Amino acid sequence: MPGPESDRPDLAAMVARLARALVTAERPVLAAHDVSMWGYIVLSALADEPMRTQAALARAIGADKTRIIATLDELQERALIEREPDPDDRRVRLLRLTGTGRHLHAAVRADIRAGEERLLAGLAGADRSAFLRVLRRLDPGGG
Amino acid sequence: MPGPESDRPDLAAMVARLARALVTAERPVLAAHDVSMWGYIVLSALADEPMRTQAALARAIGADKTRIIATLDELQERALIEREPDPDDRRVRLLRLTGTGRHLHAAVRADIRAGEERLLAGLAGADRSAFLRVLRRLDPGGG
DNA sequence: TATTGTTATACTCTATAACTATA
DNA sequence: TATAGTTATAGAGTATAACAATA
Numbered sequence: 611m612p613g614p615e616s617d618r619p620d621l622a623a624m625v626a627r628l629a630r631a632l633v634t635a636e637r638p639v640l641a642a643h644d645v646s647m648w649g650y651i652v653l654s655a656l657a658d659e660p661m662r663t664q665a666a667l668a669r670a671i672g673a674d675k676t677r678i679i680a681t682l683d684e685l686q687e688r689a690l691i692e693r694e695p696d697p698d699d700r701r702v703r704l705l706r707l708t709g710t711g712r713h714l715h716a717a718v719r720a721d722i723r724a725g726e727e728r729l730l731a732g733l734a735g736a737d738r739s740a741f742l743r744v745l746r747r748l749d750p751g752g753g
Numbered sequence: 754m755p756g757p758e759s760d761r762p763d764l765a766a767m768v769a770r771l772a773r774a775l776v777t778a779e780r781p782v783l784a785a786h787d788v789s790m791w792g793y794i795v796l797s798a799l800a801d802e803p804m805r806t807q808a809a810l811a812r813a814i815g816a817d818k819t820r821i822i823a824t825l826d827e828l829q830e831r832a833l834i835e836r837e838p839d840p841d842d843r844r845v846r847l848l849r850l851t852g853t854g855r856h857l858h859a860a861v862r863a864d865i866r867a868g869e870e871r872l873l874a875g876l877a878g879a880d881r882s883a884f885l886r887v888l889r890r891l892d893p894g895g896g
Numbered sequence: 897t898a899t900t901g902t903t904a905t906a907c908t909c910t911a912t913a914a915c916t917a918t919a
Numbered sequence: 920t921a922t923a924g925t926t927a928t929a930g931a932g933t934a935t936a937a938c939a940a941t942a
Contacts, residue, residue, distance in 0.1 A: 618885060620797070620862070621869045622775035624892040627815075629772040631893045632765035654763070664901065672770070674934065679902065701900040701941050719763070726764045733887060740883035742761060744876060749767040750774045807924065817911065822925065844918050844923040 635729075639721045643714065648673075648681045649690075653707065653715040656691060660706035667705055672751065690714060778872075782864045786857065791816075791824045792833075796850065796858040799834060803849035810848055815894070833857060 618624070633647070640650055651671050661667040664682065668675040682705075685691045690711035696702045707715065730738055746752045761767070776790070783793055794814050804810040807825065811818040825848075828834045833854035839845045850858065873881055889895045 618889060619892070619895065620865055621872075621888075622772065622779050622865070623794075623797070624888050624895065625768060625775055626772040627894045628888065628891050629765065629769040630815075631891075632768055636765050651766075654766070665899090672773075675901075676903085676935090677933070699900085699942070703901075722763055722765070729764075729891065733890075737883045737887050740880045741887040744880050744884040745764075745767050745771065746761060747876075748771055748774075748872065749762070751770045752762065752767065808922090818924075819912090819926085820910070842919070842923085846924075 632726075632729075635725055636722060639725060640718065642721070643718045645714070645718060646681065646684075648678065649685055650715075650718055652678060652681055652685060653690065653711060654719070656705060656707045657712065657715050660704070662696070662704060663702045664705065685711070775869075775872075778868055779865055782868060783861065785864070786861045788857070788861060789824065789827075791821065792828060793858075793861055795821060795824055795828060796833065796854060797862070799848060799850045800855065800858050803847070805839070805847060806845045807848065828854070 636647070640647060645653070651673075652667065655661070655667060655671050661670065664678065665675045668678050671678075682691065682693060686693045689708055692706050692708055693703050696704050730741075733741070779790070783790060788796070794816075795810065798804070798810060798814050804813065807821065808818050811821050814821075825834065825836060829836045832851055835849050835851055836846050839847050873884075876884070
C-alpha cells in the first residue's frame with residue numbers, strides 16, 4: 611500500500627517518466643507501420659480537421675513551422691496527405707488526409723489504443739475513468 | 754461535458770503534453786533558486802538516499818553516467834553535495850547531501866509542490882486522489 | 897510592407913568511444 | 920582484465936535567421 615500523499619514523488623517527475631514509457635512503448639508500433647512519431651502526430655491532427663496553412667498545423671501540434679516541413683514532404687511523397695496551393699492565396703498550402711492516409715492513421719491508432727488498454731487493464735473501473743477524466747481536464751492541448 | 758472515452762486523444766499525447774506543461778511551470782521556480790533541472794533531479798535522488806557510486810545515481814535517475822558529471826561538479830562546487838573517494842575502493846565516489854543541500858532541496862520542493870497544488874486545486878477530492886493513485890501505480894520509477 | 901513557406905546555419909542536448917586511475 | 924570516473928568526439932534534434940514567392 612502506498613504511503614501518505616505527501617510522500618509521493620513530484621507530479622512533474624511522475625508524469626514525465628510515464629510519458630517517456632508511453633513513447634517508448636509506441637515506437638515499435640509506429641515502426642511496424644513505417645511512420646515516424648512526427649508523422650503520426652501530423653496524421654492525427656489532420657484526421658481531426660484539415661488545415662488551411664502549415665503554420666496553423668504547426669501551432670496546433672505545438673511545433674515550429676520549420677520542424678514539420680520534412681515530415682510533410684515525406685507524407686506527401688507517400689500519398690498520405692494532400693498539400694495544394696490555395697487558389698485564392700497561392701502562398702498557403704491546403705492540407706488534408708488522403709483516403710490512404712486516413713486508413714493508415716486509423717490502423718496505427720487502433721494498435722496504439724490496444725497497447726494503452728493493456729496498460730490500463732489492471733485498474734479498477736472507477737480509478738480508470740477518474741484518471742482519464744482528470745487527464746483530459748489537465749491536458750493543455752485537450753479541446 | 755467531455756465526449757465518450759473513445760474520442761479522447763491518445764494517452765501518450767495527453768501525458769506528454771501535461772509533462773511538458775509541468776516542466777515549463779517548474780523552470781521559473783528552479784531558476785529562482787538558481788538550480789538546474791538536472792541539479793534538482795540529483796538533489797532529489799540524494800535526498801531519498803545517499804549513493805555509493807555515480808553510476809548508481811545515474812541509473813537511479815535514468816541518465817547516462819557521463820551526463821551527470823557536470824551537474825555533480827557544480828553541486829559540489831556550491832557545497833550542496835559531498836563527493837569523496839571511498840577509502841575501501843578509491844575508484845568510487847561516495848555521494849550525499851550537505852546540510853545546505855538538504856535545505857535547498859526542501860525549499861525548492863516546497864515551491865514546486867505549491868505550484869502543483871494550484872494545478873490540482875480545482876479537482877474533486879475523489880478525482881484528485883484517484884488520479885494520484887493511478888499515477889503512482891503507472892509510474893515506472895515509482896517505488 | 898507583411899506573410900507563407902523554405903532553406904541554411906548555429907546551438908543544445910545526448911550518446912559513443914577513448915582515456916586515466918584504481919582494483 | 921575489469922570497473923569507476925572523466926574527457927573528447929560525433930550525432931540527433933531543435934531553434935534562429937536569412938531567403939524566395941506572393942499578397
